[in-house]
Amino acid sequence: MLAWMAALSLGWLALSSPLDTTWNWLFAGCVVTAVAVAIVLVGRRARARRDAAAAVLAAIDASLAALPGDIRSNTALVLVLGDSPDTLTRAFGDAVVRITDAAIWVRIDASDRLAEVAAVLKQWRLGQGPEAVACLVSADQAEVSSTVSPAPSPALSPAMATTLWQWRSTIGAASRAVGYPLPACLAIQTAEADGPSDDCPWFQIATTPQGGDMLDALALQLASYAAQVQPADRAARMYRGARLAALARWTIDTVLPALQQDQPDRRHAGPPLSLWACAVIATAGAPVAGSRLTMYVTRQTSLAPQTRDGRRAAFPLPDALARGLAVRHAQSVLPRALAHGFAWLCVAFCAAAAASAWQNRALVARVMADMAHYETLTVERDAARRDALAVLRRDREELDRHARNGVPVRLALGFYRGGTLREPLARLIDGYQPPPPPPATIELDSLSLFRSGSATLNPGSNRVLIGALDMIKAHPDKRVLVAGHTDSTGNAQANVRLSEARAASVRDWLADAAALPLTHFAVQGYGATRPKASNDTVAGRAANRRVEITLVPDCRDARGGDPATPGHPACSFPSKE
Structure with missing residues (x-):
């Protein structure tokens, strides 16, 4: 595209420009220099993207080597961000890529590399970019409060707020890099020391309704979940449901506004995210007693916090949410490049037409001014008449040359009007009569x-x-x-x-x-x-x-x-x- 734009600019300067030759050469040098610098910068950016995603591509190739060849295009590819390195480690272990029945999950350790990795993965999949971005949040991280009593406010900690604003910025940059808005999935996990014997499923929170509608829908899910077991496990499930309901309210009151609403005080934050899924889950482990979420849940539910030490369980990937994620179709760069090329061609044609109209107007004005000047000269001023006549002859030679050899591009494109001036010019030139000779x-x-x-x-x-x-x-x-x-x-x-x-x-x-x-x-x-x-x-x-x-x-x-x-x-x- 840069070479095409440079070719159009140089062609306009060579064929249509009304400027002086010196200026044309100067602008041509500026165009060549600017395009060369731009090509170097684009090349460096592409190399930086490839270098940033080299480890991810190597891990994906190694993971998909034993799978069928169509797995690359028929399985959803989800990029995964975590609110801390520990969250990503519990979700992936030491691996960079995890493959499940629903999606290929790619770990992104540095959120500022998300755009580079997304762009390179789109090239790796031959124009089929990532389907979504999953944001993993360990809600009960060690966010120790400065107060002794439980904090009644659900406000985010500074670290969590900064992480959410960074996600908005990086996901927006990744969307621009791949050429379409990347939907986000918010997966929030909390730890529980004493829970039911079965694994907790993901409970989804609707992202379109507001406030109480979200909580009412979640309450129905939790009630159905608690009623599906024998009375012996029902109390543990009810306890889990109460904590998850409080977690959902905390998510609605604090996390979703930070991701989906404008932040006037955070201009560096990216645009609001479009969430395709938001869900909460409880896993085995002891919640941190001093975390803001633990104190908030205690205030909302009046349940005593679980503070028993224990090893935190793995963070389950939201595989159930990814099952409804539509796989994107491959997008070739050729149609888009052709569209951009045609658009720049139209711009160059409009510029050439404007230059042609301006130069034709100047040509007609110049010839008519020469004719008017000649007609104002009387016979007594024969020397001035002969000089003006020589100018008219040069004008006629120029117009005859255009009629004989064809109109040059700078005057063409349907704006040429010089042919209508040849006849009046010929009449003036042929009608010249020298003054009578003075008496001898x-x-x-x-x-x-x-x-x-x-x-x-x-x-x-x-x-x-x-x-x-x-x-x-x-x-x-x-x-x-x-x-x-x-x-x-x-x-x-x-x-x-x-x-x-x-x-x-x-x-x-x-x-x-x-x-x-x-x-x-x-x-x-x-x-x-x-x-x-x-x-x-x-x-x-x-x-x-x-x-x-x-x-x-x-x-x-x-x-x-x-x-x-x-x-x-x-x-x-x-x-x-």
Whole structure:
């Protein structure tokens, strides 16, 4: 199960995780480490259980070696706890296992090992766990009272109370270890010095009725028991019955509440026990005079305590009670493991579906945000439009790849919606139109800007330059070439200087009006070297006197160089012929 959970976790991280690759590797390392540690701990726990139950398993194998093979599965297996080592010794002697007609009785010397032994015995019986736990109580143990007079209170001694609370805790732990609640059988024994010649049977106390109903049912059993003999033995049986009735009341008033009721002052105690049987019996032996039970029985019955010394008889196992104990069926671990594996698979699928839904939502939101951003850009912001268009093309390539190669697992599981975005993406990309190219040249008549032979702008020349200024502002990414031209009248060198001076004047006005640095402009004086018309006519000479303003690409955009030196042509500006 641990390996299966680790495989599901690593598969989710590899195929469905929305996290970054670094985080995926980090979590994968944590998963592998945690599972490795858990496997080591589970292995140690299993070895500890096997070691704790090794002696019990060896004794069971030795005891069952000579019996038929089906005895293991057809006979009830009962784990036996005792309130003291002496109680278990009187019940088992030196043996660990006793086999009777009704059950296989397994001795548990340390109650804190009950869970380990129960789990290992379930494996030994191939999935068929123990049927019950029997709790043996020697009621008249040496619980010497601090008072001289008989104690009227039926309260438990601290040692007995601690033992009962430990049984609740250990039986609860054993129930969790085997996977089902283990029923408990409470067998309480008292000693009698002078009893009838026959052996005393077990007298059962009902565990479902309360108070007087229990005692009334027991009284009927004791009356029937006393009436079944000759008058010579009837007195001894009546004496035994009175003591057993007092023992039953003591059990109902003290022992059963400690096992079956919540104990707010004992939080470490386990859950209340489910008793399938509770019985009392009297055996040969002398009761301890100072025990709480002896004093309680004396107070309840007014019978003199029996204090004669004598050897205590063996503690008979409650074989008669075990005859009605149903044998459990073997439970294979495979169906339970498959159920747990399927449950974890469902959890992993839900986690993968949640991750897929989240990533598909993020994909749709991202593509739609890219499309909305592109649509907000106007034609004048063509550079930003081209950048947004490149993002849209990457989005379309991603969606086309999903359509061509299949949707990846992280986006699949029925949540993929990227296919519906391909068509609107294609429409936006195919609908892109570059802005119209800027006019190649704006030509200005020199006579409208300057007086004859002057390079100073006329006062009314602003209106003529407004069109050129608007063109420059509309294309801030272009550099500006201002070229001056003259006719052929006069000295050629003087004409070149005049044309360059006029270009510089126009350049200065445009730079100031557009708030652009002078490095954004270049000036060129051509004189009469580039006529548009013949200089032989008045109209031709007027056409040749002009200033041309041209937008050209910035050489720094293509070559990453420095801007052109002010007053000189840029690398992309036309040069003199």
